[in-house]
Amino acid sequence: MSSRSPGNGSGNGRTGRPRSAAADAAILGATRAALVELGWSKLTLGDVAARAGVAKTTLYRRWAGKNELVVDAVAVLFDELELRDRGSLRADIEDVVLQFAALLDRPETRTSLMAVIAEATNDDALRARIRTTIVDRQKRLVLVGRERAWERGELPREADPEAAARSADLIFDVVAGAVVHRALVSGEPVDAEWAGILASVLLGGLGA
Structure with missing residues (x-):
């Protein structure tokens, strides 16, 4: 099966430095881990960034908010x-x-x-x-x-x-x-x- 980059096709029209597949994978994995541990209401992008070892601005360059991030974190599992x-x-x-x-x-x-x-x-x-x-x-x-x-x-x-x-x-x-x-x-x-x-x-x- 061909793979796709997480978050592609979100339509946010953002530009900038090329996406890092390793950073994306770390962020999405951290998102799922945070959901299991904290639940939706307590999950924050700051917590995800800390778990993934990236700056919070890195998340905001890729995802507009928590909803987009969590859906993409789920989507890669189904892929x-x-x-x-x-x-x-x-x-x-x-x-x-x-x-x-x-x-x-x-x-x-x-x-x-x-x-x-x-x-x-x-x-x-x-x-x-x-x-x-x-x-x-x-x-x-x-x-x-x-x-x-x-x-x-x-x-x-x-x-x-x-x-x-x-x-x-x-x-x-x-x-x-x-x-x-x-x-x-x-x-x-x-x-x-x-x-x-x-x-x-x-x-x-x-x-x-």
Whole structure:
């Protein structure tokens, strides 16, 4: 999977010295650590800067505020997900579901994600940033999986591009929603058996 620089595409239009990937990684890691230890309300950019060993001005050159910083800190974790070719659409789905569950089981992911979702309930701009920086980026997994299934002959190609886009959105919502609810709301295990059941339900719908 190709990597991307954290915070890219934020649209803040800032210029200056070239970004340091090492500094970005240190800042985003410090942000997640601070969230786990302090929670959203007590997290400050000053604390993050101290943990990362950078000047506070370095953070402000990269991020406009805490909301942008925390969302980007979460987004890079989800960029670790990949749709590996396991030989069939069913196996591909089961594999990425288990990867997703393992990611959510990490305290830094769980705490960071729950924090930004809670804050976004009353913040339209934050909700939009979550959508563009996390959700839209991860829809690539659906597109890769569907294209692979088309090439294998496991699914019929959709002639209508708009219908194909809508179905891709729905597939993502079903998988992501089910895993997040199971892991973070219900607190039930997301194991191989459950991943297989989810794959069966999803494939039944796709076949129809």
